[in-house]
Amino acid sequence: MKKLITALAGGVGAARFLTGLVKLVKEEDLTVIVNTGDDIELYGLHISPDIDIVTYTLAGIVDEDKGWGVRGDTFHCLETLKKLNGEAWFALGDRDLATHMFRTGLLRKGLKLSEVTSLITKALGLKVKVLPMTDDRFETRILTREGSIHFEEYFVKNDSQDEVLGVEFVGADLAKPALGVVEAILDSEIVIVCPSNPVVSIGTVLAVDGVREALRQTSARRVAVSPIVAGAPIKGPADKLLRGLGFEVSAYSVAKLYADFLDMFVIDVADASEKGRIEELGIEVKVTNTIMRSLDDKVALAKAVLDN
Amino acid sequence: MKKLITALAGGVGAARFLTGLVKLVKEEDLTVIVNTGDDIELYGLHISPDIDIVTYTLAGIVDEDKGWGVRGDTFHCLETLKKLNGEAWFALGDRDLATHMFRTGLLRKGLKLSEVTSLITKALGLKVKVLPMTDDRFETRILTREGSIHFEEYFVKNDSQDEVLGVEFVGADLAKPALGVVEAILDSEIVIVCPSNPVVSIGTVLAVDGVREALRQTSARRVAVSPIVAGAPIKGPADKLLRGLGFEVSAYSVAKLYADFLDMFVIDVADASEKGRIEELGIEVKVTNTIMRSLDDKVALAKAVLDN
Numbered sequence: 001m002k003k004l005i006t007a008l009a010g011g012v013g014a015a016r017f018l019t020g021l022v023k024l025v026k027e028e029d030l031t032v033i034v035n036t037g038d039d040i041e042l043y044g045l046h047i048s049p050d051i052d053i054v055t056y057t058l059a060g061i062v063d064e065d066k067g068w069g070v071r072g073d074t075f076h077c078l079e080t081l082k083k084l085n086g087e088a089w090f091a092l093g094d095r096d097l098a099t100h101m102f103r104t105g106l107l108r109k110g111l112k113l114s115e116v117t118s119l120i121t122k123a124l125g126l127k128v129k130v131l132p133m134t135d136d137r138f139e140t141r142i143l144t145r146e147g148s149i150h151f152e153e154y155f156v157k158n159d160s161q162d163e164v165l166g167v168e169f170v171g172a173d174l175a176k177p178a179l180g181v182v183e184a185i186l187d188s189e190i191v192i193v194c195p196s197n198p199v200v201s202i203g204t205v206l207a208v209d210g211v212r213e214a215l216r217q218t219s220a221r222r223v224a225v226s227p228i229v230a231g232a233p234i235k236g237p238a239d240k241l242l243r244g245l246g247f248e249v250s251a252y253s254v255a256k257l258y259a260d261f262l263d264m265f266v267i268d269v270a271d272a273s274e275k276g277r278i279e280e281l282g283i284e285v286k287v288t289n290t291i292m293r294s295l296d297d298k299v300a301l302a303k304a305v306l307d308n
Numbered sequence: 309m310k311k312l313i314t315a316l317a318g319g320v321g322a323a324r325f326l327t328g329l330v331k332l333v334k335e336e337d338l339t340v341i342v343n344t345g346d347d348i349e350l351y352g353l354h355i356s357p358d359i360d361i362v363t364y365t366l367a368g369i370v371d372e373d374k375g376w377g378v379r380g381d382t383f384h385c386l387e388t389l390k391k392l393n394g395e396a397w398f399a400l401g402d403r404d405l406a407t408h409m410f411r412t413g414l415l416r417k418g419l420k421l422s423e424v425t426s427l428i429t430k431a432l433g434l435k436v437k438v439l440p441m442t443d444d445r446f447e448t449r450i451l452t453r454e455g456s457i458h459f460e461e462y463f464v465k466n467d468s469q470d471e472v473l474g475v476e477f478v479g480a481d482l483a484k485p486a487l488g489v490v491e492a493i494l495d496s497e498i499v500i501v502c503p504s505n506p507v508v509s510i511g512t513v514l515a516v517d518g519v520r521e522a523l524r525q526t527s528a529r530r531v532a533v534s535p536i537v538a539g540a541p542i543k544g545p546a547d548k549l550l551r552g553l554g555f556e557v558s559a560y561s562v563a564k565l566y567a568d569f570l571d572m573f574v575i576d577v578a579d580a581s582e583k584g585r586i587e588e589l590g591i592e593v594k595v596t597n598t599i600m601r602s603l604d605d606k607v608a609l610a611k612a613v614l615d616n
Contacts, residue, residue: 044352044412074384080406084431086413094402098388104352105394123392 006031006188006220010201011038011050012067012235013227014194015057018128020298021192022058024306027127031184033211035196036113036132037140037169037204040152042090043081045100046107049152050201051117051132052099059124067235070095089157114178131184133205136175140200141168142241151200160237164244167199172207185214192305193224193262195290197233198254199241215261223264223305225290226251230270234291252277259283266290266304314339314496314528318509319346319358320375320543321535322502323365326436328606329500330366332614335435339492341519343504344421344440345448345477345512348460350398351389353408354415357460358509359425359440360407367432375543378403397465422486439492441513444483448508449476450549459508468545472552475507480515493522500613501532501570503598505541506562507549523569531572531613533598534559538578542599560585567591574598574612 056062073093143166364370381401451474
């Protein structure tokens with residue numbers, strides 16, 4: 001009997017959800033397919049923000065207040081970079097840097113991002129399988145009035161202040177899913193779409209060749225958790241991105257983006273009124289508390305997703 | 309009237325000597341041409357050990373006990389790299405890392421090593437002009453029984469324990485001097501060869517196209533300080549390298565390597581007996597204390613070099 005679980009994940013929201021999920025399932029049975037559209041090269045280092053957020057969170061070393069980075073990290077390198085007049089808008093802690101350097105060194109030696117990710121997660125004691133959605137270049141860029149900028153420049157450097165005229169996925173047409181991505185979706189009992197940005201976190205994973213088809217084909221039960229609660233994201237610029245692309249900012253709007261493959265959508269009690277509209281898309285709806293303040297909240301939400 | 313001074317430099321020995329020299333000359337008048345044969349890429353970062361030693365020393369931020377790295381630096385990144393099972397034999401402090409990241413980022417954007425070096429030295433307040441010997445690839449490798457290894461692997465990782473069968477300068481045939489290198493030698497009143505390893509620190513600079521010719525042609529007075537005292541180097545593996553190449557380990561042996569261009573050789577009192585032999589090479593000899601324990605020692609040695 002299949003008992004494998006696959007989760008599609010972005011960064012902080014997904015990582016928090018997964019913290020609850022791993023309390024209910026065997027870590028070995030869980031594969032997390034992570035967005036790499038935010039990956040960026042800074043100072044020659046390959047940085048994979050969402051992979052690191054998921055990894056640090058599951059390893060129990062994340063800075064929980066921020067949701068990213070290593071708890072208790074120092075920033076001596078970054079402070080020195082500022083003195084050199086270097087670009088220092090992307091906060092890199094000294095311990096966090098080790099991950100980027102380890103990754104970059106091995107990528108330059110010819111290893112794939114998925115292979116390096118496996119080495120990092122194992123070194124940190126994870127039994128969960130963390131898979132980048134692709135080993136190929138896939139870069140999320142935001143179209144603004146000043147031109148196209150990398151997602152992290154939009155999100156971190158410019159603090160999501162630019163007006164979003166569009167989103168582009170550079171490399172998406174050539175990016176192949178990393179080994180194991182399609183297999184995990186096809187072989188799982190349940191596929192969970194974490195409460196992540198539907199455009200730049202989940203939308204990227206869905207844009208990788210074969211992923212959307214696998215989601216349609218799989219016999220797994222496909223459940224998503226809404227990242228939008230009461231017309232706004234819990235974290236991040238999902239509202240601005242949805243609006244920029246001409247979508248309504250609502251749980252319903254997210255459900256529509258997943259409607260071609262989704263079996264069930266978990267929405268917040270604040271959005272109970274949207275239940276009917278979403279059901280009309282042919283999607284079951286479960287209404288529950290989706291706001292994760294405590295570990296109990298996270299476990300309860302994971303339970304709601306698993307209990308069908 | 310010319311009053312420019314050019315120094316050819318390796319790492320720690322040269323940097324200590326230069327500390328004395330800048331007490332006697334105007335920093336603006338000094339150009340230091342630095343060995344880049346030790347440059348190495350680690351974790352995707354371009355590291356220039358000798359440039360950094362010279363820069364940190366002249367900026368007054370070097371860890372004086374070690375002779376390299378930044379005083380009071382932390383090693384949180386390196387400790388974390390070890391936990392990831394990463395190669396961590398090259399000690400990279402957190403603040404030191406900022407230099408490598410700043411450099412690598414700009415090199416990847418297409419700047420030359422000499423341009424980046426200028427930005428770094430200016431940011432650290434240096435008025436001395438620090439020039440890499442070349443902007444091109446030039447890699448010093450040591451031939452051992454196990455094959456050819458990068459100089460830093462020989463020196464740092466293997467602690468100079470391999471038997472030296474030979475030395476090779478990969479890229480030397482194509483490497484052009486950085487802009488200003490030949491000009492500095494030709495335009496100076498005095499060219500000083502610092503007390504650095506004659507094979508892998510000065511030998512590399514001399515191997516760059518046009519440098520040796522410029523040293524022969526310049527009207528500058530050419531003075532070298534012996535890095536060998538009483539048959540041994542003050543620091544580093546110069547004895548092993550000289551022996552490995554079939555040379556005698558002595559001040560005389562170093563003088564012979566520079567004999568085609570050198571006007572004067574400054575040797576230690578411990579080597580006074582070599583004076584006659586060196587003079588037979590057509591080189592003036594000055595005998596003085598060359599061991600630099602205090603700043604006074606450094607200034608006195610610089611004075612001996614300048615006073616002709």
